[in-house]
Amino acid sequence: MEALKLQYINLEQAQNHKQHRTEGLISRSLVVRRGQPFKLTIGFSGPYKRNIDDLILRAKLDGLCFDIPFTLSNKPPKSQWTAYFQQGMVDPIHPYEATVWVVSPATALVGVYQLQLLLRSSSGPHSCRVGPFTLLCNPWCPADSVWLPDESMREEYVKNDFGLLYQGTAKNIIFRPWGFDQYERGVLDICMMLLQVSNEHKKDWKRDYAKRSDPVYISRVVSAMINCNDDCGVLQGNWSEDYNAGVHPSAWTGSGDILRQWVQSHFKPVKYGQCWVFAGVMCTVMRALGIPSRVVTGFNSAHDTNGNLVIEEYYSEAGEKLPQGRDSIWNFHVWVECWMKRGDLGAGFDGWQVLDPTPQERSGGAYRCGPAPVRAVRERRISMPYDIPFIYAEVNADVCVFMVCQGKVLTSTVDTERVGTLICTKSLGSNRPQDITSTYKHCKFIRPSVRSSTAGGLSVGLHLCKVPVIGENITFSVTVTNKENIRKSVRELVNAQEKSYNFSPSHTLWEAQNLIQLAPHESKILKHQISSSQYAALRDNHLVNLAVVLMDVASQERVLASEEFNITSPIIKIRIENEDAIVACNCQVAMVKFTNPFSVAVNGVLTVAGAGLLEDKALFRVVLLKPGETVENAFKFTPKLAGVKMLHANLTMNNNGAVIRGFKTITVLPG
Template identity: 70%
Template structure:
């Protein structure tokens, strides 16, 4: 007796094409088909057939019956009506059904055959069973097909960074169709602490995406286990890879598996989130990457973040609480049978190791609806995430540990929360799903001019004075940074005031470092009068920052008579140039046919540059293409031909990363490509 798993057809039916070419991958709650070939005619009245499905030491024996089972809550198998062809009595087609609550895992299939001549078993093959967002009875069911395509099957994305006033993008390959990635994701569940401690309990819980998301959240970081990534925010990456150099999940997951599950060095929040998105999409759980701008890390749980400035406008690193310019996590779609009604849907899961949850570095799943409604008594980690998007900010001006002035801001934290739009490369504003606030419209530097910016801490006022800090235009690498300071006297007498302006470099997750530019002026203000002061920071003064850093700009205005002080600040990123990608015959790209792309970059700097170009594209290129870029003179253009062969139909992304030899500058670009079936 012989059995065929009919992989190609089953993969089409179960929408698992490309996940594995050598073994069967199906989704629970949906039948798949086997074809049996017998050595002699099958006598259904005298011969008994059983399908044994093994998961380590667990197994299910499923009788293969002549009629379809009525129960949807257990495994079943039946001969498909009309398939037992009298002209081919040696063949039969069998439908196998797994319940929508089946355990996610890798099973071994055996046929048990009992006849009047004896009984024997034969191994049929391997079966990987995933969650099924196409099945209405599965707890990850997602109603809209375009959402399932985006949040389960799409293997590329854009990770949003920068600031809310000037969003920047990072192309990313989720790489779930790369060879070996499915096996690595399934192995991740097997090497988790939960499985090692109690494999029976782990399997018993592995039907629930709530449990799976907790396990994966812990396994993406290595803090408590043999997880995938080691975090590093020190800016010293000599023992590993700078987190900014990763372009996709595939190379990270493969390095982890090939090393025997040693941590990959290094990750930061967007890397942790993007790798988790890959794993969850592979497991069949709809997932998207989300960016929260001005994300609070409230270590003491008081929902207040304190910031301290000197009287000259220099920001001080005085407390454990912090505000990250952006923080990246994922949302996973699932029902919450463990909670009271009303909290199904998107759940925040954060694999970046910040705080422990249940004694382990993981976070979530926390219902987005619970965060919006401040249901802080709800599992898991709702209070921590609520603070990340809602904490107040107290800003103090201090001198020798004495508070000179303070203000409280209630609208800076969580000013914008966004994710990649469905079927589009634009960001989608989802702030209103987290907060009772009017949604803001984000912009991306490469696609559209910035509309009215969201609120910032760029104005301050006191009884007699107010100050406003304004960028004249979005800062661009290679150009001067131009801004204005508007000071207003609200009193009825002339005021003499001193202006201190201070610029500090900062990373997205740290307090600023030392001042790299400052200015001060003494001015007179007429009663009820205003003055506008213009400032410029030249490229030579900020060039050493690179384009991965941000700038904290602050102004303090002091009344020379009363010592009254007011502060305004602005944190901004500096927009870099873009690598452009064009594809020949863009409307006629066909799977398995050779294609050509042209990658171009024009040097906008006043000095010659050279560097390394990396081009990647899951499903388009087998391996990354590395090209040394020779010396480019100012305004000179580089044109590089990249040849690629799409493996499968669908929308794919070709993305480029150009690392220049000056000031750690990294330039990116991408092109989405629609591949038609062969």
């Protein structure tokens, strides 16, 4: 009798990918999620006799080996690897073919496995290499610690491959499109490599694998690996304004280019990143690993260097903000939230966890932050892991403002409301920001449209007349009030400074002063205007620190009011032919359009990208665009898969490095 042998094994990738919601994840291996059966079809050389022939599946994770026994039941125990034969009629065309279902526990280790089939028949052993499979976390499985009960949340926080990162200020939010790119070529395999080259894996690979069932552990490894401060991480941060040795952080449009460059350079850090780049790349990695993730922006985020929950700011007597002190308030800071159970903390702290890959402080010996339960931050549970005191300070610190002259403090005020003014993320199925401030803070303050301050017999209010727009003059008013029964002579000093989102202001771009006479209890409104030519050299973020000082000439008493605002950029418009009939795998035509609103001619490079829409970016050179002139360019794209996708365009201008953006979400119909 001829010995029974294995003839072939089919990994049934199409069916498995559909059932495991891993369609579109491009990998060199089968991609499945833990806690859910996946299908194999095995071809034998003859009839397989279960009572005579012994079949074993073996899954290898580097040096770890898991023998997967076969059971007769199609409801095997969920706590261990098992396999079972599908019951049913024999296929007459393939009488010696069998369907096998392999089930991993919901706590299985995340990684890239090699699968081998061992057959021990009456004529001896026979083995066959099945091939690799990548095992991910499973937010569709209730037994998995990353389970999300809501399908719309799974669509947004796991499957969605584009997003919007919010910048600017709380009163004037800027939408920055970002491609997470988890379905792009090579990205999933790179995300798995990231775990392999981490310090944890290099130090003790067995311990690293043993802990890879826990998303808490995985998220801490990833948080450290996104920055390169103490390992061979993905990104090198740079806030110096000198980016000649790499790419300006504002020029990145998505995670795919960054991750591929990191691998192609043999794990040398990609230059350069800032907070939104770190957060965007981390969100990509976590979604690719199957851990629900979203990018979060906190406006007026405190960086409290001495941990006393007080941020100190200094102004001159003329209203110029001074670069003193190590504390700072970033106009915005971007981090990540990931959804997971926290069995290590007890009941009540499951759900969204803060993770911040921007290198700021060490946690457990590495530059990483979190995961910290959002609820624990709100309740100030500072003894809980991980890094809750740091995150709490980011959204809750007080601001003490000093006016100084020759080392002497002239006035001081405390603002308990500015830090953590607004915390938001992209809404479910929408491009609008969702306000999640109340999940971090018990009290949510509504910032008044007029910034005012009172000291002694004077009060001052500062009000922007309208949202500032590039190319238009900035208009604002100062309200001065005499609160006493005597006539006052008051000097008004106004100062506007350029600033970066994460630094104190630099040079003064505009200033003015006036001498005002006020009758008892009189108020006056003073109108001011900053012409567009005076702020034309502002950098990419278009941020301004505006301050007004009133001084009682007789008493030398002073009062200060300040406001930081951003100037709205123009947008690139994207128009698509037959927008309601975009079909997967069919070529489409789109048009990008930009009109120069500046008072000077501009040139630069216009880049169009879209995850799942464009294989490569479309590039157009804008040679010389005079004020008021318009440029239009057509390009073609072919959607890979059905669903909601995003096209986004960037115009990087050569004369000042500013980046103008635009985006359009589209619905792709099945082919």
